[in-house]
Amino acid sequence: MKEERGKRVVSIKVKLLGIILPMVILIMVLLVGLSYFISRNIIKSYSENLLGSSIENQANQIEAWLNENLAAFQAAKRAIEQTNPQPEQLQAILDSYYGFNDNYPQGLYIAEENGNLLIATGSEKKEEDPLHTVWYEEGLTRWNMGFTRAYTSDTGAEVISASGILKDDSGLIRVISADLTLERISIIVNSFIEMEQARAFLVSSTDGVILAHHENSLISTGLSQSGDDFLRTVGEKIDGQDLEMAEIMGNMTAFTQIQGTDWILVSYIPTDVIYADIKGVRTLMIVIGLVSVLILAVLVERVVHMVIRPVKGLTDVITAMTGGDFTIQVGAKSGDEIGVMSRHVESFIITMRQMIASIHGVSRKLNEEAGTSNEVSGQMYDASRLQSQSMKELNVTVEQLSLSVNEIADNATTLATVVADTKEDGSQVDQKMRETVEVSRHGKEDMQRVSGAMTDINTSMRKLQQAIDKVGQASEEINTITGVIGNIADQTDLLSLNASIEAARAGEAGRGFAVVAMEIGQLAKTSAEAVHNIEILIKEISELVGDTVRQTDESVKNIEQSSRLVGDALKTFDTIFDDIDGVSSLVQEMIKKVEQVDDVATNMAAISEEQAASSQEILATSETMVEQANHITESSERVSEGAQELTASAEELYGQVARFRIEKEAGAR
Amino acid sequence: MKKRQWLKALAVLGAFILLLATGGCGRQRVMGQKEIRIFLSLNEMDTFRQTLVDAAAAKAAEMGVYLHVEDAHGSIEEQVEQLKRAAAEEYDVILCSAVSTDTAVQLKMSAEQIPIVFFNSCPDDKYLEAGKYVYVGSDEQVAGQFQAEYVLGQMSGQQEINVVLIKGPRYHSATTGRTSGVKNTLEASGKKVNYIFEDSANWDTEQARELFALFLRTGNSADCVICNNDAMALGVLEAGRAAGMDFSKVQVLGVDATEDGCMAIENGEMAFTVYQSGKGQGEAAVEMAVRLAGGGDTKDMEGISEDGKYVWVEFEKVDGGNVSQYRH
Numbered sequence: 001m002k003e004e005r006g007k008r009v010v011s012i013k014v015k016l017l018g019i020i021l022p023m024v025i026l027i028m029v030l031l032v033g034l035s036y037f038i039s040r041n042i043i044k045s046y047s048e049n050l051l052g053s054s055i056e057n058q059a060n061q062i063e064a065w066l067n068e069n070l071a072a073f074q075a076a077k078r079a080i081e082q083t084n085p086q087p088e089q090l091q092a093i094l095d096s097y098y099g100f101n102d103n104y105p106q107g108l109y110i111a112e113e114n115g116n117l118l119i120a121t122g123s124e125k126k127e128e129d130p131l132h133t134v135w136y137e138e139g140l141t142r143w144n145m146g147f148t149r150a151y152t153s154d155t156g157a158e159v160i161s162a163s164g165i166l167k168d169d170s171g172l173i174r175v176i177s178a179d180l181t182l183e184r185i186s187i188i189v190n191s192f193i194e195m196e197q198a199r200a201f202l203v204s205s206t207d208g209v210i211l212a213h214h215e216n217s218l219i220s221t222g223l224s225q226s227g228d229d230f231l232r233t234v235g236e237k238i239d240g241q242d243l244e245m246a247e248i249m250g251n252m253t254a255f256t257q258i259q260g261t262d263w264i265l266v267s268y269i270p271t272d273v274i275y276a277d278i279k280g281v282r283t284l285m286i287v288i289g290l291v292s293v294l295i296l297a298v299l300v301e302r303v304v305h306m307v308i309r310p311v312k313g314l315t316d317v318i319t320a321m322t323g324g325d326f327t328i329q330v331g332a333k334s335g336d337e338i339g340v341m342s343r344h345v346e347s348f349i350i351t352m353r354q355m356i357a358s359i360h361g362v363s364r365k366l367n368e369e370a371g372t373s374n375e376v377s378g379q380m381y382d383a384s385r386l387q388s389q390s391m392k393e394l395n396v397t398v399e400q401l402s403l404s405v406n407e408i409a410d411n412a413t414t415l416a417t418v419v420a421d422t423k424e425d426g427s428q429v430d431q432k433m434r435e436t437v438e439v440s441r442h443g444k445e446d447m448q449r450v451s452g453a454m455t456d457i458n459t460s461m462r463k464l465q466q467a468i469d470k471v472g473q474a475s476e477e478i479n480t481i482t483g484v485i486g487n488i489a490d491q492t493d494l495l496s497l498n499a500s501i502e503a504a505r506a507g508e509a510g511r512g513f514a515v516v517a518m519e520i521g522q523l524a525k526t527s528a529e530a531v532h533n534i535e536i537l538i539k540e541i542s543e544l545v546g547d548t549v550r551q552t553d554e555s556v557k558n559i560e561q562s563s564r565l566v567g568d569a570l571k572t573f574d575t576i577f578d579d580i581d582g583v584s585s586l587v588q589e590m591i592k593k594v595e596q597v598d599d600v601a602t603n604m605a606a607i608s609e610e611q612a613a614s615s616q617e618i619l620a621t622s623e624t625m626v627e628q629a630n631h632i633t634e635s636s637e638r639v640s641e642g643a644q645e646l647t648a649s650a651e652e653l654y655g656q657v658a659r660f661r662i663e664k665e666a667g668a669r
Numbered sequence: 670m671k672k673r674q675w676l677k678a679l680a681v682l683g684a685f686i687l688l689l690a691t692g693g694c695g696r697q698r699v700m701g702q703k704e705i706r707i708f709l710s711l712n713e714m715d716t717f718r719q720t721l722v723d724a725a726a727a728k729a730a731e732m733g734v735y736l737h738v739e740d741a742h743g744s745i746e747e748q749v750e751q752l753k754r755a756a757a758e759e760y761d762v763i764l765c766s767a768v769s770t771d772t773a774v775q776l777k778m779s780a781e782q783i784p785i786v787f788f789n790s791c792p793d794d795k796y797l798e799a800g801k802y803v804y805v806g807s808d809e810q811v812a813g814q815f816q817a818e819y820v821l822g823q824m825s826g827q828q829e830i831n832v833v834l835i836k837g838p839r840y841h842s843a844t845t846g847r848t849s850g851v852k853n854t855l856e857a858s859g860k861k862v863n864y865i866f867e868d869s870a871n872w873d874t875e876q877a878r879e880l881f882a883l884f885l886r887t888g889n890s891a892d893c894v895i896c897n898n899d900a901m902a903l904g905v906l907e908a909g910r911a912a913g914m915d916f917s918k919v920q921v922l923g924v925d926a927t928e929d930g931c932m933a934i935e936n937g938e939m940a941f942t943v944y945q946s947g948k949g950q951g952e953a954a955v956e957m958a959v960r961l962a963g964g965g966d967t968k969d970m971e972g973i974s975e976d977g978k979y980v981w982v983e984f985e986k987v988d989g990g991n992v993s994q995y996r997h
Contacts (some may be wrong), residue, residue, distance in 0.1 A: 140887050142868040143880055162867075167883055241853075260839050 012311065013304045020300055021293065028289035036282045040275065047195075047252060047274045054195040055254040055267040062185075062202070063259050066147070069103055073145050073162050073178050076108055080176070084169045094120045097178075104178045106155075110166060111136045113173040127154050139163030139175035147261055150182055150209050150220055158182040158220045160211065175245060182219045186212035189265070198269040205262045208235050234266055243287040247271060317345060326353050327661050353662045363654045370647040377640040384636040388629035391622070398622040402615035409608035416601035423598050426591040427515040433584040440577045447570045461556040466547050475538045475545065482531045482538070489528035494522030553664040705734040705962045707955065709764040713743040715750050717925065717947050718789065724951030725764065732959055744770055752779035761962035762901035763953050766790055768878055770842060777802060779879045784961040791842045791979075799977030800967055805954040809843050810942040813850020813895075815986050816922045819941045820893050823876030823920055830892050833884060834867040835905060837897040844869070846896045847924060860950045862882050865889045870901045877904025884984065885912050891919055899923035899942055906938050915938075926987045926995045934992040944985040944995055953982050 009017075076097060085093060090110075097107030100121030111130035119125045130136055138148040145164035153159045163177035189202050189212040202212035207517075208223040210231075218226070223235030230249040237246070243255040243264070253268040313330075320328040330346040496517045503514030504607040707729060711718060722738055729736035737760070741748035745768045755763050756779065763780050767773060768787035773792035777785060787797075787804045797804055824830055834851065837844035855862045866884040870877035877896065881904065884891070894909075896902040902923030909916060916938045923930050926944035933939035954970065957980055962966050967973060972981045987995050 140889070141864060141866045143869050143883050146868075165883055173887055437964070 012308050013301065016304050017297065017300055021297055024293055024296055025289075028293060032282065032285045032289055035285060036278065039281060043274060044252075044280050047269070048326055050195050051198060051252055051254045051267060051269060052245060054193065054198060055200070055256050055265060057194055058189070058192040058200060058267060059256045059258055059265045062189060062265065065188050065192075066258070066261070069101075069178075069180060070145055070147075070162050072101070073104075073108065073176075077164065077166060077176050080166060081168050091121070094118060095122070098122050103184055104180055106179055108176055108178045110174050110176045112170075123432065124155060125153075135161035135163040135177040135179075136175050139177055139566065140165060140173070143167060145176070148181075149204060149207060150211050152220070153179055160185070182211055183216060186214065186216065186219060190214050193267065194271060195267075197273045198267055200265060200267040202258070203234070203238060203264050203266060205238055205257070205264045208238065211263060221255060230268075238264055238266075239666070303410075307336075307338075310342060314338065314342055314345060317342075317349075321352075325661055326356065327552055344658060356662050358655075367647070367654050370649075370651075374640070374647045377636065381633070381636040381640045384629070384633045388626070388633045391626045391629035395619075395622045395626045398615070398619050402612070402619045405608065405615040406612045409605065409612040412601065412605040412608040416598065416605040419598045419601045423591065423594045426587065426594050427496075430584070430587045430591055433580070433587050437577070437580050437584050440573070440580050444570070444573045444577050446467050447566065447573045451563065451566045451570050454559060454566050458556065458559050458563055461552060461559055465549065465552050465556065468545050468552060472542060472545050472549070475542045478538050479535065482534050486528055486531040486535075489524040489531060492524035493521050493528065496524055688988040702862065705762070705959055706760045707734055707736045707762050707764060707958050707962070708710070708751070708758075708760040709736060709738045710748055710755070710766070711740045711747065712766045712768040712789065714740050716851055716927070717945070720947030721789070721951040721954075724948035725955045726951075728952040728955040732955065734955070734959055734962075736955065741768055743768055744925045745769055746770070747983065749775055749779050752776055756781040756783055762958040764788060764958055768790060773802075773906060784958075786954050786958045786961065787838045788950055791792045794978065795898060797978040800961065803957060803967070803980060805950055805957055805963070806982065807945050807950065807984050808979075809846025810850035810853070811850075811981075811984050812924045812945070813847040814854045815850075815943045815984060816847075816895050816924070816941065817851045817854035817858075819922060819986070819988070820895065820920060821855070821860070823940070824892060827892070829863065830860055831863045831890065833881070833891040833894040833905075834864055835894065835901045836867065836869045837894040837901075839869050844897050845877060851895055865891060870896075872898050872900055874900045874904040874907070877901035878908045879904075881905045881908035882911070885909075885914075888958050893920040893922065893940075896921070896923045899925040899933075899939075902939055902942070903929055906933060910938075915952040926985075926992075928996070931987065931992050934987065934989055935996075937989065940988065942987045944987050946982055946985060949982040953980050 024277050025519070040244075076093065080090065080093060083089070094108055094110070097104075099105055099122065100107060106123050106125055107120045109120070109123065109125055111127070111133070112118070113130070114338050115131055117125070117130045127133055134148050134151040140144075143165045145162045148161045148163060150158060150160050157179075159179040159181050161177045161179050163175055166174040166176040168174065193200050199214060200212075201210055201214070201218070203210055203223060208221060210218050210221055223231050223238070226232050226235070230251060234253065237243075237248070238255070244259065245252070245254045248268070250270040250272065251270050252274060253266060256265050256267075257263070258265055317328055317330050317602070324329065326349050328349070330349065332340050398653050496519075499517030500514050500521060503510035503512075503517050506513060530543050676894055680708070685897060709722065709725065711722065711829060714722075724788075726736055726738070739751050748765070748768050749772070752763060752765070759924055763783050763785045765776060765785050767776060770787075770790050770792040771788070773796040775988060777796070784801050784803075786803070788806055791804045791809075792802075796802065820830065820832075832855070836848055849870065852862075864879075866889070868880050870880050877900070885908065889952060894902070894905045896905060896986065900923075904919050905921050906916070909919065909921070920938055920940040921933075921938065923942040924945070926942045930939060930942045934942060953970075957967065960970060967977055970980055972983070973979070974981065985995075
């Protein structure tokens with residue numbers, strides 16, 4: 001309670017009054033202002049109407065008054081004009097009007113164009129030069145009598161005259177006139193004012209001279225020369241032919257023309273006068289407003305006091321409750337909202353009592369448990385610190401693992417590259433191999449052809465041998481033949497010798513013969529020589545053939561040997577070819593294998609890259625884990641702190657709860 | 670083909686309606702439920718008002734409205750009676766030239782809620798109300814102004830002008846309007862103006878003659894004689910003629926451009942007059958009446974004053990140069 005005092009407790013009563021009163025005052029002010037404004041306007045327009053009709057009536061009355069007088073003059077004038085009186089009669093008429101009406105005490109008077117002035121017997125009127133008077137000059141401009149401008153008469157009075165030409169049979173121009181004093185006109189003007197406190201004055205619009213005014217000193221003076229601002233402004237307005245009602249220098253001013261004259265009646269009333277009533281009303285309203293506000297203030301204060309009295313009791317209860325005292329009893333039992341509130345507070349207190357009691361128990365338990373939890377949290381902190389440590393180590397390992405995996409990946413990539421190269425080389429080898437196989441095949445075919453040729457050669461050799469053999473046989477036969485021929489030649493030679501001996505015997509006859517026989521002998525000798533040569537040749541041929549046969553035999557032998565060798569070579573070639581073919585197949589297979597290896601190596605490289613990536617992730621994860629482990633450590637540190645705080649709080653709670661008094665006798669706690 | 674027949678039928682119908690409209694004046698027509706009915710109450714018939722009423726009737730026919738004319742023969746009672754009847758028979762608008770403008774309030778009362786267009790004589794400003802009680806006429810001040818302008822034009826060389834003013838009845842609105850028009854315009858010229866004679870002859874030729882004869886006896890000499898109407902100007906001419914006056918030296922001016930006035934101008938005796946367009950007033954009065962009957966807008970009416978209470982029909986200047994146009 002004392003603490004709250006420091007915070008400036010503002011009671012509901014003050015608050016309510018603080019809100020209601022200013023509002024009421026504001027509304028009052030607005031109402032008063034508005035009504036004042038409206039009333040002011042109403043009164044203003046009302047006053048304008050009043051002033052308007054006042055001046056209208058005033059003007060009418062002045063007009064009537066003027067006309068009445070003018071009519072009287074006009075009647076007299078008519079009478080004179082129609083009766084054409086003799087001078088004595090005219091004098092009698094003028095005398096009869098003298099003093100007849102106090103509006104024109106001097107009565108009627110006449111000036112003749114020859115300067116004669118006819119006046120009533122008793123009249124003091126005395127004009128030196130009647131022809132140059134205002135009334136004469138102006139009267140000369142009309143037959144029907146009309147009013148002149150204001151002037152000072154010979155008697156020294158400020159007057160206006162009604163004058164006109166008197167049309168009689170005198171043969172002279174005569175002007176008849178009568179004077180009305182401005183003083184009298186002023187009295188008339190002022191006595192016809194209908195509106196209270198309004199003032200009026202009459203002005204001639206032609207020269208701006210004041211004809212009538214309640215201040216006699218102003219009569220006959222010009223508006224424009226006036227020292228008074230109001231009169232000057234009025235003068236300006238009349239000069240401008242502006243006859244609208246207007247507010248001039250704090251006066252509501254109306255203008256109206258007096259019919260049949262050039263006079264303007266000005267009527268005015270100070271606006272203060274107009275608003276005096278409304279000011280009274282305003283004051284009254286303010287007073288009423290103030291009184292109402294006071295009454296309302298008292299009323300509100302009382303009502304609020306009555307209404308919030310139970311609240312005060314309740315406030316005490318609540319204050320006690322705030323102080324921890326739940327042993328207090330709620331007294332108020334009213335039927336309104338506050339009563340309901342009190343009842344609820346009471347049940348609240350009961351509930352609170354039970355609750356606090358249970359909280360008391362719970363807080364004790366909580367205190368104990370907080371201790372335990374503090375310990376546990378300490379252990380948890382240690383464990384988590386360990387975990388964090390392990391985690392860090394794990395991280396290092398993972399980092400190494402990652403490095404290794406990276407290396408593997410690099411190696412795998414290199415391997416893949418190498419294998420790819422190898423595959424390339426293998427392909428080239430294969431190519432070469434194929435070429436070699438091709439060459440071998442050609443070789444083999446060539447060998448086969450050689451073998452064929454060898455066989456042919458062998459066959460040819462054999463045929464040659466046979467042919468040579470046949471040549472040998474033929475040589476022998478030739479030899480035989482040549483022997484025969486030799487024999488023949490020998491016999492022939494002998495015969496020729498015999499024939500030559502006989503032809504030598506036969507002497508001359510026999511000489512011819514002897515020559516033939518000699519010739520034959522010669523032939524036989526040549527044949528014998530030829531045969532002999534053939535024999536030699538054949539011998540040589542036979543020798544040569546024998547050589548050839550030998551050589552042929554040797555060749556055959558050689559060829560056969562070669563043929564055998566070629567056959568062997570062919571066989572060898574086949575073997576080589578087969579071998580090369582086999583190698584080629586092997587190479588191809590090897591290439592396939594290499595391709596497989598390549599695929600595997602490529603896969604491996606990819607996999608090891610993935611592995612590397614994964615290991616990076618693992619690394620990252622393990623770093624996060626380290627961080628988390630750190631966080632856990634920090635958290636567990638905080639948990640530990642929290643647990644400590646909890647312990648502290650539990651202890652405090654225990655202490656706090658202990659403050660609530662729920663049993664009267666337990667108040668000592 | 671069919672369309673043409675339609676058009677023909679329409680044209681015949683149109684011509685028929687036109688015929689009805691022009692020939693149907695003075696007769697109450699049954700056609701059209703919303704036909705506007707106008708009651709015209711005349712103070713007293715004269716030549717000028719005859720022109721006005723004729724123009725009004727022609728205009729009504731042209732606009733397709735019904736116009737009923739009655740003459741009050743100068744009787745206030747009869748006029749009031751007429752207006753009461755107009756109200757009873759639920760006419761839409763009343764056109765009224767008041768026998769006396771002082772009776773405006775009584776006239777308005779008799780007409781009940783029917784709008785009234787006053788013409789020829791103007792009631793006091795306070796009895797008029799825009800959109801309800803309006804006056805159609807010519808601004809009398811302008812007539813006086815035209816007279817004064819003519820005089821100033823003729824006597825531009827003189828610094829001092831002697832003026833004789835022969836006025837209408839003392840309280841007649843035309844008298845005050847025309848007179849103030851003359852006086853204000855002359856005053857505004859800055860010249861010295863002497864009103865050496867100023868009196869009322871009540872529109873009357875004989876009275877004017879007598880007055881002017883009387884003035885001549887005073888021995889003063891006038892530069893011009895400005896009369897509020899032509900009738901009085903004719904009286905002035907008579908008196909002047911009798912006195913052997915030279916009208917080329919003394920300008921005599923009137924207002925109205927009456928037949929006699931125009932003749933006097935042709936003779937060279939009278940100098941100037943102002944024509945008040947009876948035709949223009951009659952037409953404007955009917956146009957205004959139709960607008961009031963329709964509850965319509967009068968703001969764009971030609972010649973309407975700012976406060977909406979008056980419709981001014983232009984005066985026309987008549988002198989030796991154009992008088993022939995105004996002879997009948």
